[in-house]
Structures are given as C-alpha cells and as structure tokens.
Amino acid sequence: MPFIINEDKALKAVLAGITVSDAKNAARPVGVWFGQPDVEIRQQSYPYLTIDLIDVSEERDRNHRGIVELSYTPEGKDSTKKYKTEYPIPVAIDYQVTSYARQPLHDRGIISALLTDILPFRYGTLEIPEDKTIRRLELLGYAKRDITEQGKRLYVNVFTIRVSAEILSSTLVANSPTITTVNETLSAVMNQSVTQP
Amino acid sequence: MTNSQNLAKEASFYADHVANKATAALRRQAYNDGWPSNLSRNLRISHDGESTFSIEYPDDLKADILDLEMGTTDTTPMSTLHRFMNRFDPYVNNYDAKVATLIDELEIF
Numbered sequence: 107m108p109f110i111i112n113e114d115k116a117l118k119a120v121l122a123g124i125t126v127s128d129a130k131n132a133a134r135p136v137g138v139w140f141g142q143p144d145v146e147i148r149q150q151s152y153p154y155l156t157i158d159l160i161d162v163s164e165e166r167d168r169n170h171r172g173i174v175e176l177s178y179t180p181e182g183k184d185s186t187k188k189y190k191t192e193y194p195i196p197v198a199i200d201y202q203v204t205s206y207a208r209q210p211l212h213d214r215g216i217i218s219a220l221l222t223d224i225l226p227f228r229y230g231t232l233e234i235p236e237d238k239t240i241r242r243l244e245l246l247g248y249a250k251r252d253i254t255e256q257g258k259r260l261y262v263n264v265f266t267i268r269v270s271a272e273i274l275s276s277t278l279v280a281n282s283p284t285i286t287t288v289n290e291t292l293s294a295v296m297n298q299s300v301t302q303p
Numbered sequence: 304m305t306n307s308q309n310l311a312k313e314a315s316f317y318a319d320h321v322a323n324k325a326t327a328a329l330r331r332q333a334y335n336d337g338w339p340s341n342l343s344r345n346l347r348i349s350h351d352g353e354s355t356f357s358i359e360y361p362d363d364l365k366a367d368i369l370d371l372e373m374g375t376t377d378t379t380p381m382s383t384l385h386r387f388m389n390r391f392d393p394y395v396n397n398y399d400a401k402v403a404t405l406i407d408e409l410e411i412f
Contacts, residue, residue: 158382160386161386163386166392202374202382206376249373251369251373262376
C-alpha cells in the first residue's frame with residue numbers, strides 16, 4: 107500500500123489492542139476509528155479512540171541529496187535485491203489520537219495504556235510490516251479536555267503524535283552486476299591513468 | 304550604550320518585526336481554514352526577546368480556540384495552529400540570519 111496508508115493501518119493496529127476494566131467487564135475493548143464516527147456508533151461503544159491525520163510536513167533536518175542504496179526493500183519490490191535511488195524525502199506525518207470515555211476508570215486505563223506501551227514520552231516506535239521498517243513515533247503533546255455533555259461527564263484526552271516516514275523517488279534501480287562491472291572498469295581505468303610509465 | 308546592549312535592542316526590534324509578519328500569516332491561515340473572525344483576529348505570535356516564538360490568544364477565547372484546533376465530539380480537528388508552527392522555521396531562520404549579521408556589524412565576537 108502507498109505512503110500514509112501503511113502508517114494509518116499500523117497506527118490503528120497498535121491502538122486496537124487496548125482494553126479497560128470496570129465492575130461489569132474486566133477486559134472491555136476500546137474501539138478505534140478514523141476521524142469522527144457517526145453519532146450512533148459512538149453512543150453504543152464508549153470508550154473509544156479516534157485517529158485524525160492532521161498534517162504532513164517535510165522534515166528538513168533529515169534532508170540529504172544524492173544517490174543512496176536503500177537499507178530496506180520498498181513494498182512490492184524483490185526483497186533479494188538492493189535498490190538504489192535518490193535520497194527519499196523525509197516527512198513527518200502528524201496524527202491526533204483522541205480518547206473518549208464515560209467512566210473515570212476507563213479514562214485512566216486508556217491514558218495508562220497509551221502512555222506506557224503505545225505512545226510513550228520517549229523512544230516510541232511504530233512497526234510498518236509492509237516494508238519491514240520501524241519508524242520513530244514521537245508524542246508531541248497531550249491535553250486533557252474533559253467536557254460535560256447533556257449533563258453527563260465525558261472524559262476526553264488528546265494525544266498529538268508524529269510518525270517519521272519517507273517519500274521514495276519513483277525511480278528505483280536494482281543493483282545489478284552490470285553496474286558493478288562498470289564501476290570496476292572505471293576504477294581500473296582511473297588506477298591505470300595515475301600509474302607512472 | 305555598549306555593543307552588546309545595541310545588539311539586544313536591535314535583535315528585539317527585529318524579533319518584533321518577525322512576530323508581526325508571522326501574526327499576519329497565522330491570522331490569514333486561520334481565517335482561510337474557516338475560523339470565525341473573532342477568533343482568528345485574536346491570535347498573535349509573541350517572542351521572548353530572543354529566538355523563542357509562541358502563539359498567544361486571550362484566555363476567555365481559549366476554550367473556543369482549542370475546540371477548533373483539537374475538535375469536539377461532533378467536529379474534526381482543524382489543527383491550524385499545529386500546522387502553522389510546523390512551518391515556522393523560515394521565520395526563525397530569518398531572525399537568526401539577522402542576528403548573525405548584527406553580530407558581524409557590531410563586531411561582537
């Protein structure tokens with residue numbers, strides 16, 4: 107799958123495993139949706155999380171120019187080969203993960219699960235199975251935004267996170283023996299030219 | 304006035320200039336994103352006299368601004384402030400370049 111969709115899918119997958127406990131259910135699953143789900147769905151399934159893509163920006167501090175051999179195999183390519191391409195364009199994909207809960211115990215359970223295992227303050231990672239890469243996942247910010255809705259308390263938490271990614275050049279060249287031969291021939295010629303007669 | 308005092312004064316003056324330009328751009332972006340004008344025109348970029356710039360708004364508008372920025376149960380987040388700050392580097396680079404020039408001109412090493 108293309109850029110961003112893989113990251114969306116991986117993020118949803120890691121968020122989908124959270125459970126919270128209460129008097130009626132010791133392992134109540136926390137639903138995960140992209141964006142704002144329909145009102146009917148939300149009312150039936152508190153607690154839940156939403157994922158919103160909020161920005162994609164170039165990460166200029168990771169920029170390079172030139173040709174590089176990729177350290178991973180792009181999705182859909184032959185994994186037995188190494189590929190050369192222009193340095194990919196580093197980008198940051200920013201998401202907002204919002205949690206909604208009616209019970210304080212659920213709210214605290216979600217905060218604990220997210221900050222402990224999934225969106226930690228330090229050294230967060232997100233595995234993308236499609237290209238077998240492990241991306242940086244940074245927690246940029248956290249805000250508590252509880253509200254009272256129709257006389258009922260709604261516990262809301264907003265986590266702003268960043269996933270590192272790259273946009274690959276459309277030109278990928280598989281390393282082949284021909285390239286090695288040309289390089290070796292060139293280097294042999296260059297060595298000869300500096301040899302004293 | 305010593306050269307160091309001159310530098311601080313000039314740098315602060317230029318930081319004001321950069322903050323004013325950024326404020327105009329932020330208000331324009333918020334308005335274009337669909338923020339009500341009573342909120343967008345109250346956004347402001349401020350600086351601490353050095354190279355730290357931040358977004359400010361009146362306390363009484365905080366709830367409305369955060370509702371737009373982070374969304375509510377019925378609305379999606381607009382993230383105008385977040386996206387603006389993600390693209391703030393050119394303003395800081397501009398300020399840093401000016402300060403570097405001033406240091407050269409005033410021969411502060």
